[in-house]
Amino acid sequence: MNLIVLLKMVPDTVEELNVASDGKSLDSEYLRFKLNDPDEHALEEALLLKERVGGKVTVVALDAPEVDDVLFMALAKGADRAVKIPADQASLGTVATARMFATFLASGGGQITPDTLVLPGSQAIDDLEGEVAAYLGEALSLPYVGVVSSVSPVNGKVVVLKEFSGGMRGEYEVTLPAVLGIQSAEKPPRYVPVAKVRAVMKSAKIETADIAPPELAKALVVERMYKPEAAGRAQMLEGTPEDIAARIAGLLTERGII
Template identity: 45%
Template sequence: MKMLVPMKLVPDVVEELIIAADGKQLDREEIALKLNEFDDHALEQALLIKEAVGGEIIAVAAETGDIDEVLFTALAKGADRGVKLVGDGLEQGLTNRQYAEMLRAVVEETQPDLILTGVQANDDLDGQLATWLSGILDYPFATVVSRVEAADGQVKVQKEFSGGVIANLSLQTPALVGVQVAPATPRYAPISRVRQIMKTTSLDEMEVEVPDVPGPKVVSLAVPVSDGHAEMIEGDAEEKAERLLALLRERGLLA
């Protein structure tokens, strides 16, 4: 089974986020980026399928930040091919619709049986990459998936609904799934292994253009402004209780 796993870098929210000069986006040249965690789970799910039934895994990502290391790490974990999308306008990121339109060419070139995307990413949270891509390709798909098994030209998936409800679905290939979590923790690739892959393997490059498609427009970004502060209540337990009651009465929360 041939599998395609789209990947991307997202802002590391643990680090400081810096707004670009235009005030409408994050400055991706200044902020720390990391692999989208859901994409890591999608790759792990692909690796589990490969170990179970064999096949080929193609990791693909648009050129932004240190994406080469992400793709080489995927190869070190067990992917068979890394494809880097290159072109103007990629450095500040893509909307999911733009990314889906660009992936159409990759799918036409690679002809995968199964596409596994991350269910969402922390820079959009709309979870629409799988939806857009399946609509463009007219592939059967399921998203918010926690397990994928492949056999006899079909994939069987476990899809999660709210309230703890699990649906078991069968999809005819070629198909597409949005992975929420893999059955196993994403594996670790030692740095030495990644460096070895970098020396012995090369990435394929595909020239792309950022499509001009409708999408949400950011009017402005701004850091939160503090307009107050916490009051630290001092004293023993009785004094603290009296002060707390007084504050609640001042705010009309107690009679």
């Protein structure tokens, strides 16, 4: 199969996020970036499919801080080809990003063959304008399913499981080529030792695909960005861990739980 995985860097929400002085964007000074979680799963699902049925895995990303490390990591895990589109991801909205990927895929760079699966992560935490996967399906006129957690090739098609709520999943049969937004892979994303990534950095290359950003204003205008005001706040328990354990045990006794 021709497996194309789209990777996106997002701010790490473990770090504190602050609003910039314009009041309409994130303060980038202390932002740390990481690979969007579902994208990591999309890569894993592609690698699992390659192991199962053969094929080639191409990873593609727009330029963003630390994206080279992520592309080399993908190669170290088993991707065959890594491509960077040197356009600043942060300045493009979801819709423009999807257009750029669509242009890449429609050009010689990507080549959508009859056995192609395009695998973006299902969504990202900064998807104000919606998910890249949905726009991409539309731009390429390919069928699209999101929130996918399992992909099985069967008779030239794929059978996928889409998550609903309450642990329920729906099984769909999808004609190829297709775009599938991956929520989680069938196995946890594999670990790759740093030494292996370093070795790949020396031996492999990241290709560059120059694609002009589309003439497209951001569809949405942000009036204001701000931190939410907490509706409430927990009563904080302080002290040594032993004290805290005793306090919690006391609370549970008061409530008749123990």
